[in-house]
Amino acid sequence: MLEIITIGNEILREKASLVSDINSEIEQLVAQMQESLQIKRGLGLAAPQVSVKKRIFITNTPDEGLRVFINPDIIQTSFDQELYEEGCLSVPGVYGNILRPSEVTIQAWNLKGKVFRIDADGLLARVIQHEFDHLNGVLFPDRMEEKQRERLMKLYNRKSRE
DSSP: OOOOOOTTOGGGGSOOBOOOOOOHHHHHHHHHHHHHHHHHTOSEEEGGGGTOOBSEEEEEETTTEEEEEEEEEEEEEOSOEEEEEEEETTEEEEEEEEEEESEEEEEEEOTTSOEEEEEEEHHHHHHHHHHHHHHTTOOGGGGSOHHHHHHHHHHHHHHHHO
């Protein structure tokens, strides 16, 4: 299993680089990310969370199953937004309500290097946006109001000391 880094590690705040070629190294990384995600029972995992500054993330939602997104771009979001409780493997043990668009259209490469586009709503749309944020150095607490974020981080720090 790959080590999932946590908040405080500078890699989580850096913008990830484009993948220029899908080779055996990328395929192996994605397979290891899938294994790690299953072990941790998460809904999504981005390469920066495992110390790899590449524009790759995977999702695994109950309705949609496992999906791989390489060099993704969110090309459209809905005007409608929904508040939903989020957590993160890189900010373990704490959760917060985050307002995000309820629908997204995303374009990315699959593991064969073929471009695909999907329209997502519900949980998949939320996970896509959360993981896409990781590729740009954004963590879910960054999307909270300052006072909420401060309370969440105090709770996280207390829990991480226990």
